[in-house]
Amino acid sequence: MRLGSAKYLFGEGVKNVWVNRLMTIASVGVLTACMVLIGLALLISFNVDKALGNLEQQNVVMVYFNDKNSVLYGDSAPILAEGETFDAKNITDSQFLVHNKEEALSIVNEIKGMDNVADATYVSKEEALESVKKTMLEGKEQYFEFLDEDGGNPLSDGARVKLSDMATFNETVEKIKAVSGVSTVQSQGELADVINSIKSGVGMAGVWIVLILLVISLVIVSNTIRVTMYNRKLEISIMKAVGATDGFIRVPFVVEGVAIGIISAIFAETLVYFCYRIATDTIMGSLGTSTIVSFSSKALLLLGVFVAIGVFAGVFGSIVMISKYLKKEGSEFSAI
């Protein structure tokens, strides 16, 4: 195509936007509204993801080993030979599995090597006791002095295990439980389930919102192009009569559709910025949380999504609509 023709066609498309300004304003309004809703749905989804990510990071599984204390005070049953009986005062080494720090560390390493385990650190029963004292017994130490006596610490050696993906949380916990030497695992399986269901729920809702709004956007742009086509049916019939190709006739309409899409994208970006700013100012003011996704970090992505939606709706909507009319000939245009 010649540069002169390209300029002419582009100019015609842009001119249509102005000539049909009432319809353009209506289309830009509705398309912008759709894009704003899509943008806000995306930002909500980003925030839910970030919040869940924070929860995931904080989610640590405590693993306790099958040591002497786990048999004496914990849930582990003693390992008994045929005919042997359990005597708590004279517990033997063969009645539990983890006897020293080396054996504990080898279990920690085994857990570390598992899929979905981000990190695993050894926690001795002494460290565990210090932690309990700091968090649960502060100010009441005088009542629990017996814990410091020799053999007074009832806690077991264990490991703090951080998981990387909540989606396979329960499967990973079951694998850890199955490791030889592991007595119990303290986990928040319900939390993992809740996180997973929120994640998939938000994901599904997002997909549906975007799909429905995309269809609405397409219908809106198609209708605008239809009105333009109706207004220009005389020109189109003459174009066809003098030998303009379908592509030539189509270009101004596609340009018009794309222009409407891009104008809407710019409006949507601006509106989403202000809506999000008001919403985040309110939330941060009342909750004081700083875990909200910043608009600037997603601004380009959102603009890209809006422009993509606008261009797609413009191109697709106009091509679909005009293809219907391009098959018409001469007098058939008067009947439109």
Add this chain to the structure above:
Amino acid sequence: MDLNVQQNNKGPIIEFAGVSKTYNSGTHALADVNIRISKGEFVFVVGSSGAGKSTFMKLIMREEKANSGQIKVNGFDLTKMPRKQIPMLRRTMGIVFQDFRLIPNMNVFDNVAFAMRVVGKPSRIIRKEVSKALSMVGLGHKARSMPNQLSGGEQQRVGLARALVNSPDLIIADEPTGNVDPNMSYEIVSLLSAINAKGTTILMVTHDHNLVRDFKHRVIMLDGGRIVADNAGGFEQ
């Protein structure tokens, strides 16, 4: 089969061989039409309403497709031609409409230039050729006027300039005098005759028997979808 074929030394520009057209509604518009129009001829097509004149023209412009037979226009075989070649066929012809079909928000110059712009001609050529075409129809001084500032006859002359501007081999005029007064009708046909004298083939549909009688050109008469008369020397009643 070649009952109505005209003998002419020049090559054919339009050839119909055994052409029939029946619409989906069941209307038989044309039946076994055989005709040959040579390059450089001026042909009137006459007939009462429903005789098949419009269908005849639509088949030539490839607005409609024949059910049977063969049509050749300007070297294009219209019965085999794919849809995407239709624009190329139409670039070889200029069309004049009864209702002028001028774009109301474009001035005279732009209305004529439109026919060149949409086929991708460069601006330099457009300026030159549009001025030439407007001078030819005697409207060089009205280039900046809007269509609603012109009389019916002037509007039709703009339509004629638009049909001429791409230098087509064939001009199809569908009742070009239908919406203008009798004096202007003579002027329009005189213009078409002048264009024809320079070698362009003219095919004109009309109801105006006086015009056909006064301008001694070939006359094809249609009735009930068939050619009932084909007179080289003018109208005979």
